[in-house]
Amino acid sequence: MLRAITKNDIPQLLVIENSVHVIPWTQESFRTCFSAGYLGWCIELENQMLGFIIVSQSIDECHVLNLCVSRKYQHQGWGHKLLEYALDHARKRRIRIAYLEVRRSNVKAISLYQKMQFNLVGERKGYYPTVAGQEDALIFAMSLL
16 A cells, blocks of 8 residues: 555654664654655555655655665565656656655665666765765656656
8 A cells, every 4th residue: 555654654764764774864854854845655565664755846846855665675666666656746746857866885776766767967975974984876867757
């Protein structure tokens, strides 16, 4: 089941986020997203959240802020399904372009984005914090027209 996420989902979002990322979002990061009016959806199976996506949308742009699938359910198409849903939502609102950033080392996510026709358009040096310092982000974009 795919559904919109709410503030009440923050504890479950944190469980998934903390289990997947070395430097995870905090509870405050999620609260800020809800306060800013960002959109998000999750996939549930038998009342268990498998993964989620959070996006910001403006008149012309959609920006994927976080896409996270529990390790147990990775490589089963759930990330693809969440991203596809968010992009379809943006297309229905006539948004023209979608952007996202990804850690240079996240080859599995990069592969997914390329399969979905995202194109590499730039990079941000030292964008992501790591345990040992900073890591570059690759910027991808996709036309939604």
